[in-house]
Amino acid sequence: KEERITLAHGSGGKATQTLIQAVFLEEFGNPLLAPLEDGATLPLGDARAAFTTDSFVVSPLFFPGGDIGDLAVNGTVNDLAMCGARPAFLAAGFILEEGFPVADLRRIAASMAAAAAAAGVSIVTGDTKVVQRGKADGCYITTTGVGVVERPVELSASGARPGDAVIVSGPMGDHGAAIMVARGDFDLESPIVSDTAPLHGVVSALLDALPGHVRTLRDATRGGVATILNEVATASRAAVVIEEKALPVRPEVTGVCELLGIDPLYVACEGRFVAVVDGAHAGRALEALRRHPLGAGASIIGTIRDDPPGLVLLRTAFGGTRIVDLLVGDPLPRIC
């Protein structure tokens, strides 16, 4: 039977990883791509540049707390930040559907401009394509970023070591929950707003506070925090053990997730990241994060152990332990 692309291939979970490895890594394979980090780090003259791309297909285009425009800027700014880079330049490619209102496009471009200004980046090049009615869904945007790696960092999902602390920078799942509510499919009302935000400032604060002691940074987008933790466990050949009661989730988000039957651990954020830091400096890391508005809700959620390697374990509020696997299927398509 002919294999076909399913929505699960876009979830950020198990199917996405399999596709990326079996098709893209297999065909494109090279040392810069192979570690599958948030971006690639490029040697350019005497500089190190970070380079990353994301396509945005979120639906709806406008939602509480943001729109596809600021999401597309912040998303790429954040993947640069996760490389330890100062975000500097963006490219923006638009695929527009015939019939899309120019006023909406202008609103989206204005929102990108504002987000770029807030993040200190310039949109320096772009592209505009149009497809016939019914061949897209209004507006898709691909942003690609170049950043400058000014610190001597070596950040990688493979860098976690037993004894390290696992920190999440704020409450989980706000973005995904906001999109699900905005979509109106579930006849929910809720005050939840997307957490879309540029993270390089709060990341700088952390890197300044813990020079040499930050192992891994990863923004918790598609697949949520659970996906990141699995990536760390696999790449570092270590166990990630997290405490259910330490997981920060807003009560409104818990409510929406319960209604939809989804675990907030798998719900996308667009302004939160997971950091793995040397356990001896965890307290200092938490302080540095909490002093920044975008890290005010940071929590230490777990630790790295040597056993069982490759697994993420959750210690439940009742004292039990369960495996937190990669996301299977796609409960929340087109979240970003």
Place this chain on the structure above:
Amino acid sequence: KEERITLAHGSGGKATQTLIQAVFLEEFGNPLLAPLEDGATLPLGDARAAFTTDSFVVSPLFFPGGDIGDLAVNGTVNDLAMCGARPAFLAAGFILEEGFPVADLRRIAASMAAAAAAAGVSIVTGDTKVVQRGKADGCYITTTGVGVVERPVELSASGARPGDAVIVSGPMGDHGAAIMVARGDFDLESPIVSDTAPLHGVVSALLDALPGHVRTLRDATRGGVATILNEVATASRAAVVIEEKALPVRPEVTGVCELLGIDPLYVACEGRFVAVVDGAHAGRALEALRRHPLGAGASIIGTIRDDPPGLVLLRTAFGGTRIVDLLVGDPLPRIC
């Protein structure tokens, strides 16, 4: 009446330019974007990097001479080459439609890998999104490139001066004509194949032969050679005067264009560029180009004059003169 996006906004012609200026330049405006060259040139440490992006929505995905994969690699490689850069790194963002055959995706990825290897670039980062059936058309790809500007070039559409020669690197319109035939809408048969090819090698040969004497390089993609010439005339505040009988067009392409009622001057190439060079060195430029397989069909097609500024004039085979304006409408949607 509410203004809406039309296919003409994607043509590369007049409507595209208006949209880019009224919306994107207006909102994003900054000195690196403002000249609207093929790519932006970035200061990065002691290096100068070129940076460019293109989204590809070509239909059909597979066509004589290529497919969306090698087109997406070569297109971005060529925009880097037009900046005088050595193409080095690519990012690739995929938007896939639910139901797309994985075998086709693999074929496209393999074609990208082969094109990247041929061009000496690495695909170092990427993204994969999936949208529901009916929200895309199989596969869209956005490639973004980073190149290294190793020569002390200052290339710009605004650099043409009276007395300069205008050269096209080979026959016009092969790509657009191949796509139109492949689409099957017109029940045509023709041996035309796309000219998709990486141009940095032939550009290097030209720049090496004429150090300091190349003013402008631009690949003749959407809107064809006529669009490029208009960009040069406007940006340089000069007249571009071309000779109809000097325009290289394959007879098969002339045939298809006559049937479709389209002027080959407006038909997209994906492996041809326009160069404006110091008139005193035009002969040497032509020799250098013709020695390279991808410049074997190069011709001097015209000259830069000071009057009338901003216009492109065609001297017809019969001795008349007509204005060659920007493309209006979109006779060839989704050509790249």
